[in-house]
Amino acid sequence: MFFPLPEPADGFDTVLVANRGEIARRVIRTLRRLGMRSVAVYSDADADAPHVREADEAVRIGPGAAAQSYLDIGAVVAAAVTSGAQAVHPGYGFLSENVAFARACAEAGIVFIGPGERALEIMGDKIRAKEHVASHGVPTVPGFSAAGMTDAEISASAERAGFPLLVKPSAGGGGKGMQVVRSAAELPEALATARRVASAAFGDDTLLLERLIERPRHIEVQVLADAHGTVVHLGERECTLQRRHQKVIEEAPSPAIDARTRERLGAAACAAAASVDYRGAGTVEFLVAASRPDEFFFIEMNTRLQVEHPVTELVTGFDLVEQQLRIAAGEPLRFSQDDVRLVGHAIEARVYAEAPERGFLPATGEVLVWRGAPGVRTDSAVETGSAVTADYDPMIAKVIAHGSDRVEALARLDEALADTVVLGIDTNIGFLRALVAEDGVQTGDMDTGLIDRMPPYTSGEASAAALDVAAISADLMAATPPAAERRASPLWRAGTGWRSGEAPVARTVAVETADGDVLPVPAPPAGHALDGAIDALDADGWVWVHVDGATHRLRPLGRRAAMQRRLAARERSAAASDPALRAPMPGAVVAVHVADGATVATGDRIVTIEAMKMEHPVLAPHGGVVRVDVAAGEQVRRDQVLAHVSPVDAPAAASDSSHDSTADAHEAPAPTA
Incomplete structure (x- = not known):
């Protein structure tokens, strides 16, 4: 520090x-x-x-x-x-x-x-902010405001501006409600979705349409301004690695910005801040074309502290919260622009409670074990025993590594992610490690579409060490067997491999994986312990294991349960597509897109669920006639049946909305949630 x-x-x-x-x-x-x-x-x-x-x-x-x-x-x-x-x-x-x-x-x-009312009012409205800074010489992205326009007028203006376009709420930030529109046919639904999200999140459904800059980099500049007219910048941050317009990994300084461009960016950011008599800490955001890093366009100004502010703190040595407090108390800044030095490189990864292998759906539950990595800065929202609910944003921690250069910082970040332990809820830590290992990230050749071009994330098979821990847990759980098993002969419960008239055979333990597979695992010898493994048992009998830098969720099974799982897996593989559409997560139904009894095609939107500030459309798995089982505004549980899509030549399925099934939900990630 x-x-x-x-x-x-x-x-x-x-x-x-x-x-x-x-x-x-x-x-x-x-x-x-x-x-x-x-x-x-x-x-x-x-x-x-x-x-x-x-x-x-x-x-x-x-x-x-x-x-x-x-x-x-x-x-x-x-x-x-x-x-x-x-x-x-x-x-x-x-x-x-x-x-x-x-x-x-x-x-x-x-x-x-924070800043004064004038800065909040001007910069809080993207349309007004863009017009304002443009009049002060700050370059802006071509586009137009949809304020007061009908959909027909918006469509006509969009045709004149040319596709592709980015539709985004004028109020708010964080990428919420942003929609990419590549043709006129996509515009009506994009407008409806953007307005709905903007109204719910910000209470204002005014929209702004801008030219979509292909393969952009997202660069932002940290500024500080006091009440005595001094404005300085603390260099830039690279925030290009995003998913659905939400930042995932940020770093300072940017590997794409040279000293000359940094000076120009800083000057533009300070001009934007000075134009509204800014006071406090703020961030001016720009788009930079990947092919032309010396060309940049103003996006917006965030009139607050940013999630990613720690990377700036680590390379400059300034505590930004302290500076906010001093400025708010009326103190002048105690340093000038010439005093700002960038030392080394810092990278931050956002840890979310979500399941990347299930389309990054938010996860909830109790944190059974939390342990931050040593040697790096970790800003955490949780501790062991904390509850993660669907009420708020799913970000639970930030892991921030500093190194003498970018190569060292990346290596330290990966090591820190491997050493960060979260048991009891799904997280994106495995995905973050896969992202850090991407060639484009390692070389710094990035744009905001990099994550979208990655193959779907899979968590990988459980390691032998993790399976061993689950098998050991089976022995511990056998010490207090269920009532049905207590009635069985102690000889059969002993699990020694004894057979009448035969030599003992190697004993195995059936272990269920999070994917539903049931694996035979050789039982470890009595008293066996695995060095470096951290595990915890949840209320449903799942063993969460962190070992060798990865976390797995496993469940040891008795013989009867193992046989039932295998039979169920066979039935699932042989069955046709399930007509029931289930909620991919707990949340609120914000839209029902079809009428009861309508005929739909594969991939049509049926309902949209909102949870943790994100929208998730539930799509028809096949064509047929739909029966809707929920209404807009209804709160639903994970895996609750939302609707049925029955083939036109098949009778409608009986309602089973109360059935608590663990079948996979028919869902797809919202492209712009």
């Missing part, structure tokens, strides 16, 4: 952190280092969350739903007033860029640790 020596900021000594998860914990760390008092807020879903325990005081602000807690301006401001906080740090997301929240803080006599 290169953080300067702590010197308590003046002006206030108690700060309410209006956020949750890893960013709340990260802000609390700096507050503690500066000797300042921290106040956390929490919803009912977060009552036992780490950030609640780590703060000096915590205030409940509502139920689990974000709209009734973390997005409730009145509740957050009231918590600040009652706790005696003189300032509020909004983190990122939630209310961090909400001008009404900043205004409410000011009216209550509370310092909002």
Whole structure:
């Protein structure tokens, strides 16, 4: 770390952190280092969350739903007033860029640790922001605002602009609602989806259409501006590795930007910030053509701290939260542009609770074991025993590695990911390691479509070491067998391989994998232990094993259960396509795309489910007549039947919406969720 020596900021000594998860914990760390008092807020879903325990005081602000807690301006401001906080740090997301929240803080006599209302208003609207910075000499992507236009007028303007186009909400950020449109035929559905997501996420369905720059790199510049007219930049970050417009891996500096281009980018970013009298930490985002890295276009300005800010901290040595606090307290920046030096290279990977092998569907559950990697910075939202729910974003941690150069930083990141242990819920750690190993990532030859071009991710077969751990667990579980097995002869339960009139044979244990395969595993000798393995047993009898840098979910089976699994697998392989469409995850039905009794074709959208700020369409697995079993607005469980698609020459299937099946859901990843 290169953080300067702590010197308590003046002006206030108690700060309410209006956020949750890893960013709340990260802000609390700096507050503690500066000797300042921290106040956390929490919803009912977060009552036992780490950030609640780590703060000096915590205030409940509502139920689990974000709209009734973390997005409730009145509740957050009231918590600040009652706790005696003189300032509020909004983190990122939630209310961090909400001008009404900043205004409410000011009216209550509370310092909002962020920019002024003018910057929030102008930069919070992509259309207005683009027009504004263009008038100050900042290059922008060609496009047009759809504000006040009918769909017919939008279609006509799109034809004049030319395809492909990118449709995106004017309000908000994070890639939410963005739709790629390559032809006029795709435009109506893209507009409907973008509006629906924008309205739900930001309360504003105004859209902006821009020329789609093929094979772009996403480059952003960190700026700091004080109330005394000084604006500096801290270099750029490469945020090109994205999936569905959501950043996955970020680094600083960018391998594509030379010193001259860095100077030009920094100047453009500072000009954009100065044009709105910016105050605090902010990020100006640009698109850079992969074939022309010296040519860049303004996308937007995020008027807050970014998720990826740690990579800038590690290469510059500045604590950005500390700088936010000092600026909000009225202090001038204590350094100039000439004092900024980039030392080494830093790379950050976002760890999500999701299943990459199932189309990156969000995962929920209890974290049975959490262990961060040694030797690197890990900003985590969870600990052992934490609950991951569907109420919030699925990001649970960030792993950040620093090295003397990019090669060393990449190697350290991969090693750290291998040493990060999360048992009890699915994560994307295996996918992150596969991504880091990609040739384009290793060489720095990247664009925002790199992840989309990768083959579908598979977690790979369980290693012999992981299977051994599951087999050992079978012996431990046999010490307390189910009631039905307790009635059997102790000789048969012993599992020694004894046979009447024969020599003992090698004993095996049946182990079920997460894919449903049942494997015979030689039973390890009594007392056998495996060095380096970390395992935990969940409530459903699955053994989660972390060994050799990978995590596997396995379940030892008794003979009867093993036979049932094998028979079920045979039936599945011989059966025709299942007419029942099941929910790929718990969530809310936000749209039903067909009428009951309609005839659909393979791949048609039937319903769309929203969970963890993402939309997931459920598609028809084959052609036929549809019967819809759910309605828009309904909350559904994972694997709940949503609809049936019966072939036209077959009778409609009987409803089994209450059946708790583990059959694969018929789903496909939303291209722009």
